[in-house]
Amino acid sequence: MLSLLSTLGGLLISGLPKVLDFFQNKSDQSHELALARLQNEMQLQMAAQGFAAQAKIEEIRTDQIAMQSEAQMQNAALDHDKKIMDKASKWAVNYVATVRPTVTYIFVLELVLINMGLVYFLLFKQGLGTLTVDQFIAATDLIFSEDEMAMLGGIIGFWFGSRGWSKK
Numbered sequence: 001m002l003s004l005l006s007t008l009g010g011l012l013i014s015g016l017p018k019v020l021d022f023f024q025n026k027s028d029q030s031h032e033l034a035l036a037r038l039q040n041e042m043q044l045q046m047a048a049q050g051f052a053a054q055a056k057i058e059e060i061r062t063d064q065i066a067m068q069s070e071a072q073m074q075n076a077a078l079d080h081d082k083k084i085m086d087k088a089s090k091w092a093v094n095y096v097a098t099v100r101p102t103v104t105y106i107f108v109l110e111l112v113l114i115n116m117g118l119v120y121f122l123l124f125k126q127g128l129g130t131l132t133v134d135q136f137i138a139a140t141d142l143i144f145s146e147d148e149m150a151m152l153g154g155i156i157g158f159w160f161g162s163r164g165w166s167k168k
Contacts, residue, residue: 003149010157104155111148118143 046054085093095102122139 007153011161
């Protein structure tokens with residue numbers, strides 16, 4: 001039951017950025033709508049006074065300056081990152097690309113090693129022939145515990161569930 005809930009939780013958490021984007025977009029759109037209303041009111045007032053053409057020119061000029069500054073800042077940030085990555089060794093650049101899944105790699109490796117150790121102990125130290133069916137089922141519950149399956153289900157739900165969310 002816990003593994004089912006954690007898998008479902010992983011799926012839901014992987015979709016959290018899309019939900020947050022939805023609310024952010026809704027907020028941005030309402031803000032832009034309010035700005036558009038204010039601009040329309042200002043333009044109507046300025047048109048009544050004969051300043052419509054001058055206001056349009058100033059708006060275009062302001063937009064151009066804002067776009068140029070944003071492009072310059074983005075280019076500066078990209079150039080800075082590029083300089084850092086050019087100086088870094090190849091393995092560091094490759095590792096930076098895999099920072100997020102590293103914890104997943106470590107957990108799955110640990111999971112496999114622990115389970116292999118438990119299976120080795122069960123089969124070779126205890127002897128499979130000496131185990132009853134009830135003991136074997138109890139041993140498999142120990143090897144593949146509910147908590148372990150819950151964590152694994154959450155991880156799989158997050159990584160593979162995020163692919164489904166990105167397509168929606």
